[in-house]
Amino acid sequence: MKDKALAYFSGTGNTAWAAESLAQMLDGYEVISIPVLLEHPEALENVRDLGILFPTYAFTPAIPTAYFIQSCLPHCSKLEYLFSIATCSKTPGFGLKIVEDLCQRQNCLVSYSDFVRLPNSSPVLGDSGDVETIYAEAKPKLKAIAEAISKSSIQIPRRKFLTKIIIGIYQKAMESSNAANQDFIISEACDMCLVCAQSCPAGAIVEKDGRLVFASPCYGCYGCINRCPKQAISFKNKQTTPRTEISRAFDYAQEEADFLRKLNDADKG
Numbered sequence: 597m598k599d600k601a602l603a604y605f606s607g608t609g610n611t612a613w614a615a616e617s618l619a620q621m622l623d624g625y626e627v628i629s630i631p632v633l634l635e636h637p638e639a640l641e642n643v644r645d646l647g648i649l650f651p652t653y654a655f656t657p658a659i660p661t662a663y664f665i666q667s668c669l670p671h672c673s674k675l676e677y678l679f680s681i682a683t684c685s686k687t688p689g690f691g692l693k694i695v696e697d698l699c700q701r702q703n704c705l706v707s708y709s710d711f712v713r714l715p716n717s718s719p720v721l722g723d724s725g726d727v728e729t730i731y732a733e734a735k736p737k738l739k740a741i742a743e744a745i746s747k748s749s750i751q752i753p754r755r756k757f758l759t760k761i762i763i764g765i766y767q768k769a770m771e772s773s774n775a776a777n778q779d780f781i782i783s784e785a786c787d788m789c790l791v792c793a794q795s796c797p798a799g800a801i802v803e804k805d806g807r808l809v810f811a812s813p814c815y816g817c818y819g820c821i822n823r824c825p826k827q828a829i830s831f832k833n834k835q836t837t838p839r840t841e842i843s844r845a846f847d848y849a850q851e852e853a854d855f856l857r858k859l860n861d862a863d864k865g
């Protein structure tokens with residue numbers, strides 16, 4: 597495992613794209629998914645420079661970001677430079693401040709934080725515009741972020757009015773975890789390809805008696821809706837058009853297998 601890592605959570609591929617783009621602009625960073633790191637936090641033991649990349653859901657960080665900070669940061673005993681990057685369609689809201697606060701509770705200081713706007717992944721928020729244009733506009737922003745990080749710059753988010761209250765509410769939501777799964781509806785268009793189950797970062801979608809069942813916990817990332825090739829899933833009767841150009845069919849089981857192979861190879865080498 598390298599001593600520089602970008603740990604990301606991504607529901608529909610935006611944040612994964614941001615992490616990979618940033619890694620190409622920086623020197624020597626390994627990109628690893630947060631669901632995989634939650635299973636293998638020990639992999640972070642030698643990391644000195646760490647970036648946490650996360651999507652904004654309802655003005656707050658996607659819940660796995662908080663799980664990561666709580667259970668993986670204590671393994672980073674050599675940490676020297678910590679930064680966080682939010683992706684969002686409009687505004688990161690309280691996200692960066694919440695991440696800074698959660699890191700502080702683990703005795704780790706965030707030195708730099710910033711955000712990048714990417715296409716909207718929520719079926720309830722509506723379309724954010726042409727996907728290709730938004731990605732093109734995001735590249736110079738990521739370049740500026742990469743330059744700042746390579747100089748170990750310091751930039752911390754401003755505390756907003758109400759931040760303290762929002763952090764309290766967020767913590768409560770986190771403890772009870774999101775279980776909105778009864779609001780998912782599968783239409784007859786479903787052909788049981790299981791793309792949704794393989795790409796669900798929470799492992800919440802299972803096949804039972806030839807049918808799909810949405811179990812707990814659900815991270816509310818809407819990856820399943822965005823990726824379904826048949827547009828067979830809706831949430832409270834709302835659907836999105838599959839955005840295959842950004843949604844890369846993630847297979848978290850495969851990501852974990854690749855990661856373990858890399859760790860084994862490094863041990864042998």
Ligand SMILES: Cc1cc2nc3c(=O)[nH]c(=O)nc-3n(C[C@H](O)[C@H](O)[C@H](O)COP(=O)(O)O)c2cc1C
Pocket residue numbers: 605606607608609610611612650651652653654655656683684685686687688689714715716717718719721816817818
């Ligand atoms: C449940 C949900 C809530 C969201 N809330 C916000 C929000 O409050 N502000 C915002 O700018 N974007 C919001 N978005 C859009 C995402 O933050 C944005 O599309 C992000 O880049 C998705 O990243 P991902 O593809 O890595 O999951 C929301 C998306 C979802 C699924």
Ligand code: SF4
Pocket residue numbers: 782785786787788789790791792793808823824825826827828829
């Ligand atoms: S991805 Fe869509 S079609 Fe495939 S199993 Fe899931 S709901 Fe059905």
Ligand code: SF4
Pocket residue numbers: 607795796797798799800801810813814815816817818819820821
């Ligand atoms: S069930 Fe859907 S919305 Fe919930 S975590 Fe899995 S992919 Fe995301």
